[in-house]
Ligand SMILES: NC(=O)c1ccc[n+]([C@@H]2O[C@H](COP(=O)([O-])OP(=O)(O)OC[C@H]3O[C@@H](n4cnc5c(N)ncnc54)[C@H](O)[C@@H]3O)[C@@H](O)[C@H]2O)c1
């Protein structure tokens with residue numbers, strides 16, 4: 428079965444039957460390496476380990492590696508992940524290392540899911556992907572398959588990954604497989620999504636790479652595998668999904684301002700409009716954060732000549748929402764004769780969305796920045812994250828929820844609707860009448876007509 432000098436069989440270029448290849452994959456004969464054990468990587472490595480029985484996870488963070496080897500899960504808020512990590516490590520199906528070349532040397536399938544962000548000029552930063560690919564190249568053998576799951580600009584596999592692997596390994600490009608198989612997973616439901624909440628898109632730099640990717644994910648994803656023409660198409664699918672979301676959130680944010688002038692609830696109008704299948708209006712809010720949606724448009728805007736005015740304008744609109752949110756509070760204070768200078772404001776929620784400890788591009792920084800620039804004393808709280816610096820750097824005092832309850836405020840601004848806020852008695856936080864309440868996520872609408880509350884809800888009445 429093996430078509431290389433190594434003991435472990437390979438899939439790329441294999442002459443074995445499809446069933447024999449599937450059996451080799453699911454019996455643990457084919458070693459897999461997963462590079463990146465973060466919010467997406469650890470669930471992915473664990474599912475791969477559950478299916479194939481032979482996975483080495485690789486991460487540069489020694490604490491992550493040590494935790495995984497102890498059978499511990501360091502990702503909060505992923506149902507079933509702690510049990511799965513413990514089980515696959517216990518039975519020897521998953522182990523972890525910081526040694527990339529060693530992981531690459533042993534593996535025949537290499538799955539890369541490390542961060543792909545943008546630099547200070549919003550230009551995509553592929554440095555982490557490239558550094559991992561260099562390590563893979565050091566152990567790459569004919570017959571190996573390299574799978575990229577990190578979201579990247581289209582043409583990355585064709586023009587960056589495949590040439591780098593060939594150059595660094597000395598192998599001809601047709602001796603190994605490269606496929607882009609995007610991670611279509613949302614934090615908080617990773618295992619469910621990886622197993623097949625949606626079809627898995629796969630696209631290779633050649634037909635054999637696509638075939639091997641289709642075979643592998645046929646054992647991982649219970650829904651269906653959609654092979655597309657090539658890796659560039661698969662890369663575009665993922666970026667298009669993210670750009671679709673950013674543009675539609677921008678539309679919702681723009682419509683919420685029209686609704687304010689029309690004195691209607693945009694949320695009510697959106698929900699009614701979405702009752703027919705040709706409309707999928709998204710939800711307005713305090714801003715668009717995370718390390719996906721705010722970045723993916725730049726994977727097209729910055730990389731290609733084609734006209735991208737809609738994507739650029741959508742990014743601009745979404746990036747105005749944190750300031751818009753803060754100014755709802757400031758105008759509420761002014762309207763009731765309160766000075767913004769020296770006013771006490773509580774900001775609820777700091778992570779980019781509820782339940783996920785991720786602060787990249789979080790709208791909370793912009794909200795706090797605008798409030799403190801107007802002279803407000805900002806207290807901030809979010810039980811989900813222990814990272815306070817980004818908010819202290821823009822002038823907030825980050826406190827525990829219990830501490831926040833002990834104080835009184837002129838205004839409360841909800842940016843992220845953490846579950847812990849559900850039993851928070853907002854009116855009790857008032858320094859005096861009225862308390863200005865800005866609801867950035869349609870989570871406090873029951874306060875709209877509460878005595879002593881001046882309520883502005885994005886999507887509700889603002
Ligand atoms: N988080 C999501 O909801 C989501 C959804 C879909 C796709 N994605 C994509 O998945 C990729 C990874 O995202 P994530 O949320 O898991 O990121 P993350 O920041 O949670 O985890 C990244 C992990 O990679 C490790 N790492 C960094 N440099 C490394 C290197 N050189 N070698 C090995 N490991 C390294 C880090 O230590 C960390 O453990 C990104 O491309 C992202 O766009 C994320």
Ligand SMILES: CC(=O)N[C@@H]1[C@@H](OP(=O)(O)OP(=O)(O)OC[C@H]2O[C@@H](n3ccc(=O)[nH]c3=O)[C@H](O)[C@@H]2O)O[C@H](CO)[C@@H](O)[C@@H]1O
Pocket residue numbers: 610611612613614668669672676709710711712713714715716717718719720779780
């Ligand atoms: C379609 C989908 O589920 N895709 C998921 C999504 O994951 P995500 O973790 O990035 O989270 P999102 O839900 O996209 O939120 C991003 C920010 O936008 C705000 N927001 C959201 C919806 C809205 O109507 N109005 C808003 O204002 C929200 O508060 C937050 O700040 O993208 C990943 C990469 O594409 C996918 O892989 C992943 O499957």
